[in-house]
Amino acid sequence: LLSLLALEEEPVLGYTAPPPVTRLHLHLCRCALDYRPPPLPLRVLVTAETFSLTSTILTDTDVFLLRLVVDDGAVFLSQGEGLDLQRDYVCVLDVDFLELLVTSWKGSGGGQSPPPAPQDE
Numbered sequence: 001l002l003s004l005l006a007l008e009e010e011p012v013l014g015y016t017a018p019p020p021v022t023r024l025h026l027h028l029c030r031c032a033l034d035y036r037p038p039p040l041p042l043r044v045l046v047t048a049e050t051f052s053l054t055s056t057i058l059t060d061t062d063v064f065l066l067r068l069v070v071d072d073g074a075v076f077l078s079q080g081e082g083l084d085l086q087r088d089y090v091c092v093l094d095v096d097f098l099e100l101l102v103t104s105w106k107g108s109g110g111g112q113s114p115p116p117a118p119q120d121e
Helices: none
Strands: 021-035 042-058 063-079 090-105
Touching: none
Parallel strands: none
Antiparallel strands: 021 042, 042 063, 063 090
């Protein structure tokens, strides 16, 4: 059984494999994060109707892409041990749509320009 699952790359004449790409996709619907720092009497509640995180690493080009999309998100603060969201929490940030795209690359300083922006899929 182990020899069946052991994957090995065999060279194919006339074919050069593309560089490997590492991708991570995380998509959450109707999610919330409750954060309570231990030394402080503060509670933070972050809610989102849709949360998407995409990370791509291209190995041969030293390029790293991170895309964060939040649809209908909010940040609530509360002091003490309140459990009622409408009464005990105060909304300090309300976002209808947020898209953050971070592109990082390692240039050699020899006049290299950043990679082109990725096209929408």
